[in-house]
Structure formats: C-alpha cells, structure tokens
Amino acid sequence: MQRIEKYNLKNKAQLLVSLLLVLFFSSCEDVVTLDLETGPPRIVVDAEIIWKKGTTGNEQIIKISKTAPYYNNTTPKVSGAQVKVQNSNGDVFTFNETEPGSYVCTNFVPVLNMNYVLSVQAEGQSFTAAEKLTSVTPIDKVEQNIIKDFGGKDTIELTFYYKDPADEENYYLTDYKSEFLIFPQYSLMYDQFFNGNVVNTKFSDEDMKAGNTVEITHRGISKNFYNYMNLILEASSANPFSVVPGNIRGNIVNTDTSDSNNFALGYFRLCEADKVSYLVK
Template identity: 25%
Template sequence: MKKILYFLGMIAILTSCEDVVDIDTPTEPPRLSVDAVIRLDTTLASTTARIRVNLSSSFFDNNEPLSVKSVFIQNLDYAPEDPSKSNVLFFFEVAPGVYEGTKETSFFTTGKLSLHIEYNKEKYYAETEFVPTSPINKLEQGNETLFSGDETEVVISFTDDGTRDDFYIFDFDFNEYLVSEDEFYQGQEFEFSYFYGDSIKPGQEINISIMGADESFYNYMNQVIVQSSSGDQGPFQTPAATVRGNIFNITGIENLDDLQSIEQTDNFALGYFAVVQEFKQTIIIE
C-alpha cells in the first residue's frame, strides 16, 4: 500500500516592533566539533572518506576549522585480501579542518568501526557499524504548493525493506534534512512531498539523497534538526543547545568496553560518527 505524507516547512511570521529587546543567547565553553558521517556508494570498489573537525563557538557564530594531531579509523574485524594492507585508515588534512582518507569500500561495510582523534593532548573515541538503506524509486517535481503559492514541490518515493526495522535520513540539499522511520510503512512503498521556499528558481539543480541510520543516529539527527531549524545554520553547526552525539573524550581511560560510564561525564565532543549507505539522485527544477 502506498502512503503519501506531506511535510510542511516551518513558517516564520515577522512582525515589526519599535522597541529594542536584548536576548541572552546560550553560552558554553568551546568544544571539539566533529562531522564524521561517512556516506557510502557501495557499488564503488574504494571510498574516499571525509571528516571535518571544528572548534565550537558562541551561539550565532561560525565554527572555526581546527587542525588536530591525528585522525584514524580502525576496524578490528576487517581482514584485507592483500596482507600488506592494514585494518587502519589514517586521515590527512587536505584543507583547514578537513581530513580525508581512502580505503576499499569493504573496509567500511564489515564489522565494528572505531574513530580515534587526538587534539590538544586529549583523545576522543567513537564507534559504529555500517547501516544500509533503500534506493530511491522516483524523484520528480510536483505541482502542489502550500500557503504562499511560491513553494516548489518535489515528490520522492522508495520501498522499505520489510526484513528489518529501518530509520532514514533525507538530505534535500541546502542544509535541509528530514528523518523518518518505517514503523507505519514497513515493507511498503512510501511516497511523500517535500516543499522548498521561494528561493528555488527554474533551472536550478538539486541533489537529493536517502541515507540509512540506526536508531541512535536517527534520534540524534532528529534533535539537531529541530534545534537548528534545518536552515542555513545546518545540523553540523553550533545548535541552540548542546546535542550530545557518540564521540567521547577517553583521555586517561583504559577500558573502552564500558562506554556507558563514559557517557556520564561532561567532557565530550559535539558531532557524530556514522557510516551509512547513500542513494542520490538529481532533479532540475522546471
């Protein structure tokens, strides 16, 4: 059964006011901020992974790119076919705060992956496993609008895998994200509309992708999207309040098997480490 859901964007109502109002914005000491969401095209033999590292700043300010001592991913479950290759992927800085490393795609899709970052004599750690997703069946422009009549509708559909519980993250370009879970459409084709504001013009190219997620990453993205309003700020910039990801400060900790106890401390990094399958399509607005 095909179900259709229309996602309505947030509407900002602007009113004029003669009085100047001072607002106390949230403040917090700078933290290491890491965008380590690795999107995989599993049809490729090798993958160049990219990780961005920043130092968080005050509310409304941009994060500052950061150079760190080391960044690497380890996969103890991975056995390379070539004995000369290792189960560790080292990343190298290619631009301020941007680190890249290339490895065979099978390195990312098998077993447990752990991320290690060293900065300012402190060590950070996160772990994850590859999460698959479903391909896009259809992506087309619709004719419906919302309230102003200037919105642009895109219609997207995919078929959920009924053999597992799936969580999805949609990237609609321009730092616009959406999350969904298959509780009400498991094993079915699911179709919905997404509306862009009047900034979208005819002839404009939009890249839209569907990514897999486990429940923890789904919950994290759901919180960050709400706090960032999924606008120009984007879900990997400093949100209105701290959203805790899965990257822990493990300085001085010997036993990494007990991550639950590490979660209780206040010394952690912002951001998230995830390795997910991605299907992407492009649409040109008419």
C-alpha cells in the same frame, strides 16, 4: 501511515531576518548587543562516512573544529589531530590533514553492516566512537506535480519513491539541496508503519521553479543516529530566541578523563546513500 519528520531551516532564517528588521526600524539610533553567556570551547567532530551508490566510497573526510562565541563570524579549526578508523577485521584507515580542520582518507573500504571504530587525538585529548555502516534501498523514481499551498498558490511538489526492506527496522535521513535554498532541508523517517512497502516522500518549496536542480541525498542510518538527529533538527526548527535545554550529546566519548562534562560534540556515523539530481520542469 508513515512516520516522517520534516525540518525547514529556511523558515527559521526568514523568521530571524524579519524579527531583526523589525528591531532595526524600531530603534535606528541604538545598537543593542546582548551579553550572552559563553561556555568553555568544546571540540566538535563531524564524522560522516557516506558511501554513495555507484562509487567506491574510498575517499572520505572528517572535519574537526571547536565551538565559538555566538558573535564570532568564523569557526575555529582544529589542526594537528591524529584521526583513524578501524573496522572489525582490524584494518586501519588513516585520515590525513589536507587543510586546517579537514582530514581525508583516500583508501577507505566501506562494507555494509560492518562495525567501525573512530579514534581521534586532538589538543591533548583522546576521543573514540563506534558505529555500523547502514545500508539504504535505492530511489526508484522521482515525480513532479503541482499542488496548492495554504494561500491557494500553485506550488511545485517533488515525490520520490523507494522500497522499504521487509522484516527489518529501518531509519532514513534525507536532505535536499538547491540554489533556491539558503540551508538544506531534511526529513527523518523510520518504517514503523510501512515496513516492507513502497514509500513515497514529498518535498515542496514556494521558491522552487522550472530550471532549478534539486539534489536529493537519501541515507540509511542507525536508530541511535536517528534519535540524535531528531533532537538536533527539533532544536534548530524551534523558536529562534529559545534556549536549547542542554548540549545534545553524540556518540563521541572522551577516553582520557572521568569527568563526564568534558565531552566532544558531534556524531560518528556510517551511511550508505543514494543521490539523485532532479531538474525541475
């Protein structure tokens, strides 16, 4: 038995569209704008160092933005920040702003199982986070089959296989991207019940057809990041009108204040990854 959590953001989007259509056709004369409570803007640090197998991993990007009111159709970018990552050997890698809110390093050196510390200075505040670069075993093969969905309709299913390392605790995050997906689909796994065995992970979608290309990115992640993503994905796949009980805290720490409520959102993580592009037959 294996522990796998799968999250489909497409289903949530379809549900939202259906509900909005119902509301639209049932009250065509009135436009209702909900008066939603807006909290103070927070800095958001999207810092994924991802080392894809077969690459040097030298070029990495960190994005910094701010939260915005629900009805805003743009995300405020944070410019002018100072962004650095230092490894446990004392080597410092500087991320330079290439466009508003995007900070790029072209000489990063990824080393498996090495510890790294992120430092960000933005808008008069200082933030830090620490993580280890986590390894991943490669995808051995991808298979394609036809299965019946809940309505009895033939649906294409992809299955990829990899060998979980023995005698160690491993956590995985996989995303699937394709032209038929509005949003990526994710699956989270940990090897509590299949340590040291060959693992198979399945993916299917009613809109997948021959000629589509599905990009599978399979990451090794830390236990803490697994727990964080589990909360994020559970919240994103819940009732679209429900309220998340509270801000989901990442590992980004504000070092300039003793006020625990003045924190940044996001997570600094370092992942080795294997990526496969599969052409559906």
